[in-house]
Amino acid sequence: MELPCDGAGICMACKNKPPNEETLNCKTCATPWHATCLVYPPQELADTLQWECPDCSMINPPSTSAVAAGRSEEAGELIASIRKIEDDKSLTEQEKAKKRQKLLSGATAGPSPSDGDEKKEKNDVLDILDKELTCSFCMQMLDRPVTTPCGHNFCLKCFQRWIGQGKRTCAYCRVQIPPKMASQPRINSTLVIAIRMARMSRSSNAGGAPKVYHFVQNQNRPDKAYTTERAKRAGKANACSGKIFVTVPPDHFGPIPAENDPERNMGVLVGEIWEDRLACRQWGAHLPHVAGIAGQSTHGSQSVALSGGYLDDEDHGEWFLYTGSGGRDLSGNKRTNKDQSFDQKFDKMNEALRVSCLKGYPVRVVRSHKEKRSSYAPETGVRYDGVYRIEKCWRKNGIQGFKVCRYLFVRCDNEPAPWTSDVQGDRPRAHPVIKELKNAIDITERKGSPSWDYDVRKKLLDVEKASASQ
């Protein structure tokens, strides 16, 4: 782990104060570093003026690239290759950028004489797009992009680090950044869509057929749900499902990516709203059209629906409390019984949620509150709100004297939630415990693992343990 010098000029790695001749200042963030503690110190004196610190030139292999995250030797090789490109004086800045992009997109290193002009032209378009979607700090595809009024894009984290250093000008063009933007950077959700599409074309460009499942025999189903002749009542629970548009298998965990959306090439985006539970089903966000929990007791739970049906549930947007299923006597005709009449157990769907909790799997969440019980649900329709993790589950006494299964869900999506992108400033204040969790998730993200890495759960527990022992 490489560390810079602290405010007092002391190297955080060796704890000594380096003499002037061993101090290097980053050209991007101007932070001082101890040259002898660097893994890759600049080779020539001339290079020290243009030197960029490891934080600013941080190379995290993108998850879609051929380079697997977490393999440090490969990452080291990648850094070495990039430095080689940087050091090549025969290249212009633009050519260097191109080479970097090619390297990061998982293309094979070395010359490829078979590349025709045709292919090059095609890639130029992608390169332009890539350049627009690249953060000037980390040179990576933008992660949670924020856009300055002067029109330049940065990763949220890179931007916040810049602001944290007291900078108040655009790192790209040096135009002043308004204080509001500095204190409340807003994620550019349109860009998020563009990035998804770029990633998509990039991964399909990298070769290899995208993994596509055909999950239900859909061919003879119409685009909209319909009611059969036999089902005389017009209730939508009587309706047959329309075509399923996405190609994820029913046991797919986590977000629905663009490569499984042949219809729109977008994937299911956070904040998408459908007319009803059947339409929501057709886009794969939550498959059961009546039940609130999708899952298998042996496997885990893929998604849940929040509808305000349980009075004890609490919805805080970033986190919520959910009640398991069962324990309501639904026999006879009274299918809308709101009363508990027996204890819930961790079996069936409740067990599926418990498995997801223990394993730390991501759970998709849709909200469809009919009464306005929560400000995090739309007035009408069913909205996809991204993936959550079940932080803990337990059994609770109390609902009409019966035991119920309870679950604490915490949001862990790296795309903005509807209430952060649409309603600036309306974001719920994080619960202290949640803050800690989010921190832990951030740590794993910094290490380059995707945010729905199943190991996150283990790391969360480590962090909890560490903070408890303090």
Added chain:
DNA sequence: GGGCCCGCAGGG
């Protein structure tokens, strides 16, 4: 606005 009633989809 509460209660009724319908039948689909999917787990076990």
Added chain:
DNA sequence: CCCTGCGGGCCC
């Protein structure tokens, strides 16, 4: 096969 489910229109 049987059982269950955080729909939803409609009737009262």
